Amino acid sequence: MTLNDNRLINFVCVRPLCRRGYPQEERLNMTASGFRKLALKMPEATEGSHFGNADFRIENKIFATLAYEKKGFGVLMLAPEQQQGMIADAPEIFVPVPNAWGKQGATMVKLSAVKPDILESALRTAWLRRAPKRLLDPKR
Numbered sequence: 001m002t003l004n005d006n007r008l009i010n011f012v013c014v015r016p017l018c019r020r021g022y023p024q025e026e027r028l029n030m031t032a033s034g035f036r037k038l039a040l041k042m043p044e045a046t047e048g049s050h051f052g053n054a055d056f057r058i059e060n061k062i063f064a065t066l067a068y069e070k071k072g073f074g075v076l077m078l079a080p081e082q083q084q085g086m087i088a089d090a091p092e093i094f095v096p097v098p099n100a101w102g103k104q105g106a107t108m109v110k111l112s113a114v115k116p117d118i119l120e121s122a123l124r125t126a127w128l129r130r131a132p133k134r135l136l137d138p139k140r
Helices: 024-028 032-040 080-089 116-130
Strands: 046-050 053-058 061-065 073-077 094-096 106-110
Touching (some): 032 046, 032 053, 032 061, 032 116, 046 061, 053 116, 073 116, 080 094
Antiparallel strands (some): 046 053, 053 061, 061 073, 073 106, 094 106
């Protein structure tokens, strides 16, 4: 799944409070606080800490972190194919983490460039990779 598949990239906010309740200023400049709020909106997501950096987990499995917060980035734990799709769709927003983690799908998100609706979709993609089957199958 890529961002273009969801048609999220060209969303425009025209009212003082946007569709999802974010003030326009916050829509243009995502912050670590906004990243945290969106990550914790995922079902059963919890905040933890990994080497002194905030992380976000589902059943103790990390799906996102703020490891590069001081550099203005959040991090998503994606599959390499998902990472490639997001980078192809929005290279100004998504960049691989610069080490072996990046080759495994860890992806940096430039907070100042991402809109909340795109970030929420990307966080959901990372969350889905780690979520237990009981949360993915509503019939259970």
